[in-house]
Amino acid sequence: MRVITGIARGRKLKELPGLETRPTTDKVKESVFNIVQFDIEGRRVLDLFGGTGQMGIEALSRGAAHCTFVDLRKEAAAVIRENLAHTKLAEQGKVIQGDYLAFLTGCREKFDLVFLDPPYGTGMLEKALSAIAKIDIVTENGIIVCESAAEAALPELPAPYRMGRDYRYGKIKITLYHRDA
Numbered sequence: 001m002r003v004i005t006g007i008a009r010g011r012k013l014k015e016l017p018g019l020e021t022r023p024t025t026d027k028v029k030e031s032v033f034n035i036v037q038f039d040i041e042g043r044r045v046l047d048l049f050g051g052t053g054q055m056g057i058e059a060l061s062r063g064a065a066h067c068t069f070v071d072l073r074k075e076a077a078a079v080i081r082e083n084l085a086h087t088k089l090a091e092q093g094k095v096i097q098g099d100y101l102a103f104l105t106g107c108r109e110k111f112d113l114v115f116l117d118p119p120y121g122t123g124m125l126e127k128a129l130s131a132i133a134k135i136d137i138v139t140e141n142g143i144i145v146c147e148s149a150a151e152a153a154l155p156e157l158p159a160p161y162r163m164g165r166d167y168r169y170g171k172i173k174i175t176l177y178h179r180d181a
Contacts, residue, residue, distance in 0.1 A: 002026070004033065005061065007088075008061040013083045014079050014082050024117060037062070039112065043065060043113050044064070044110070045114070047115045048104075049115075052079050052083060056093065064092070065092065069095045071095075073097070080093075110137050111139065112139050116128050117147040120149045125152075129146070129154070142178070144161075144179075145175075146174065150170070151173075161177055163177055
């Protein structure tokens with residue numbers, strides 16, 4: 001696992017031991033960033049199920065202004081901090097060890113780009129989407145990027161949110177949501 005491009009290009013990222021975390025493959029990560037490449041520079045990013053922090057770190061490497069990383073597990077938060085330090089991006093990152101719903105319900109800031117990649121089949125993705133739409137933490141013209149199992153059916157969200165395209169990569173599906181102005 002490495003940073004694909006930008007100021008931290010080529011840096012290897014530390015991974016979490018065990019099978020509890022399923023890192024996004026380089027192929028899928030590169031495809032996601034090709035899709036949102038013009039929506040990164042100077043933006044505020046939320047990596048809600050941080051894991052190793054690779055999606056948020058990639059966004060920072062490509063010019064995002066700031067990224068907030070959230071993960072429930074103490075060891076995941078520690079790995080994100082290590083990866084931010086290793087890539088020299090710690091100044092632009094904030095790591096929160098805590099529950100995703102607690103973070104969302106207490107959130108007082110807005111984000112331009114949100115990455116959601118929770119464990120598949122747990123219902124966490126749907127709950128996070130619902131909370132994000134209800135609390136409305138995405139800026140006008142912001143994007144939510146969801147990673148799920150290819151067969152997962154994701155919900156429609158109330159206006160001003162709308163579901164965009166699906167992109168399939170084998171057993172993985174990337175779904176975009178947009179927040180209209």
